[in-house]
Amino acid sequence: MRTKVAIIGAGPAGLLLGHILQRAGIGFTILERTSREHLLGRIRAGVLEQGSVDVLGELGLDADLRERGLTHHGIHLQHEGQRHHVDFVDLVGRTVTIYGQQALVRHLLAEHDRIGSDIRFEVADVELHGLDGSSPHVSFTDGGTAGVLDCDVVVGADGYHGPSRPAVPGLRAFEREYPFGWLGILADVPPSTDDLIYALHPDGFAMHSMRSLEVSRLYLQVDRDESIDDWSDARIWDALQTRLGSDGWTLHEGAITEKSITPMRSFVVSTMSHGRLFLAGDAGHIVPPTGAKGLNSAIADVTLLGRALVRSIRDGDEAGLDGYSDAALARQWKVQQFSQWMTDMLHVHREAPDASARDFRYRSQVGQLEYLFGSRHAQESLAEQYAGLPF
Ligand code: APR
Numbered sequence: 001m002r003t004k005v006a007i008i009g010a011g012p013a014g015l016l017l018g019h020i021l022q023r024a025g026i027g028f029t030i031l032e033r034t035s036r037e038h039l040l041g042r043i044r045a046g047v048l049e050q051g052s053v054d055v056l057g058e059l060g061l062d063a064d065l066r067e068r069g070l071t072h073h074g075i076h077l078q079h080e081g082q083r084h085h086v087d088f089v090d091l092v093g094r095t096v097t098i099y100g101q102q103a104l105v106r107h108l109l110a111e112h113d114r115i116g117s118d119i120r121f122e123v124a125d126v127e128l129h130g131l132d133g134s135s136p137h138v139s140f141t142d143g144g145t146a147g148v149l150d151c152d153v154v155v156g157a158d159g160y161h162g163p164s165r166p167a168v169p170g171l172r173a174f175e176r177e178y179p180f181g182w183l184g185i186l187a188d189v190p191p192s193t194d195d196l197i198y199a200l201h202p203d204g205f206a207m208h209s210m211r212s213l214e215v216s217r218l219y220l221q222v223d224r225d226e227s228i229d230d231w232s233d234a235r236i237w238d239a240l241q242t243r244l245g246s247d248g249w250t251l252h253e254g255a256i257t258e259k260s261i262t263p264m265r266s267f268v269v270s271t272m273s274h275g276r277l278f279l280a281g282d283a284g285h286i287v288p289p290t291g292a293k294g295l296n297s298a299i300a301d302v303t304l305l306g307r308a309l310v311r312s313i314r315d316g317d318e319a320g321l322d323g324y325s326d327a328a329l330a331r332q333w334k335v336q337q338f339s340q341w342m343t344d345m346l347h348v349h350r351e352a353p354d355a356s357a358r359d360f361r362y363r364s365q366v367g368q369l370e371y372l373f374g375s376r377h378a379q380e381s382l383a384e385q386y387a388g389l390p391f
């Protein structure tokens with residue numbers, strides 16, 4: 001088998017890159033470890049920056065997004081019941097769109113089906129070879145049969161656990177683990193808010209998001225090693241009511257249809273490329289979800305990489321590919337500091353060494369939020385970053 005670009009992973013990064021290449025008439029094959037059903041069942045991020053929406057529009061991939069996406073003009077920030085609206089439109093003239101990663105993956109896959117893309121699901125034993133030379137190739141097993149895919153370029157869009165990152169010799173990782181995670185639920189109840197609510201409370205962070213006008217998505221800060229079995233539906237609603245509560249506002253409860261706990265980490269590689277291999281999305285970096293940047297970073301990477309691949313393969317100009325890693329990482333480190341800042345500001349840091357240090361930390365976070373509520377300059381900075389840096 002031979003293709004121009006071998007893409008490992010059919011998450012949002014791999015699927016979107018396939019569409020960018022297809023539009024430029026460049027051949028690709030996507031190798032995916034899991035099944036189509038598994039891909040479609042994964043519930044993940046939910047906020048698209050305006051730049052991400054624009055990219056999907058330019059590629060003609062926004063039909064479902066236009067129909068089902070919810071345009072939001074800002075977010076609510078809250079500490080102990082005091083809620084403040086940060087209005088992105090007023091502050092920086094930009095919006096964000098609530099649209100689940102699950103819906104995006106469904107749409108990108110449907111469009112690949114329509115154009116007849118070569119996507120292999122449930123392939124095993126994916127290994128990368130010859131990345132230093134002029135004949136890179138990927139070996140794999142498909143339905144028990146061994147195969148080799150020869151290509152010009154390999155793109156590692158295989159997420160945090162995939163085989164691409166370990167194939168980069170001498171790669172370093174910069175990392176921070178948080179001692180907490182998010183317990184997330186989906187509930188069959190109309191959202192109780194217009195814009196998303198991010199709340200700091202002495203019991204821990206909580207947030208109210210949504211997937212549609214019928215389905216709410218809510219999160220609670222929990223300890224990293226907590227078991228979901230210890231969180232009954234009643235206990236979850238109780239904690240949400242306490243942490244999100246605000247005078248004159250009601251949080252409506254409904255049937256919980258999904259619940260899980262995700263640990264949080266910040267992670268960035270030292271390089272996004274090696275020879276003919278280029279990393280994109282979660283393969284190269286992870287953010288805690290507080291700034292809603294994971295999916296948007298994957299889209300930013302493949303937008304940059306797609307343009308560089310088109311320049312290289314169509315025009316023989318290697319400058320874009322040579323500069324890809326530095327350009328992607330420069331943007332990513334800005335995104336990392338924003339995600340860390342939002343996370344530190346809004347979570348309770350029980351890891352502080354004693355009660356006095358914990359109280360000091362908490363009170364300074366309240367000070368930080370109150371400064372933000374009173375400062376248009378500070379709000380502009382938050383709005384600029386949340387609505388998204390340029391691609
Ligand atoms: N062989 C083939 N495919 C693999 C392998 C492998 N050995 N290992 C992993 N994969 C696949 C996974 O099954 C997954 O479908 O690579 C895909 C990676 O997709 P994602 O993890 O969704 O990563 P990415 O496309 O970069 O999207 C990042 O996902 O985790 C969220 O918050 C994150 O929203 C962000 C987005």
Ligand code: PHB
Nearest residue numbers: 045046209289290291292
């Ligand atoms: C979500 O809707 O899943 C969501 C929204 C905003 C975040 C994180 C997750 O910051």
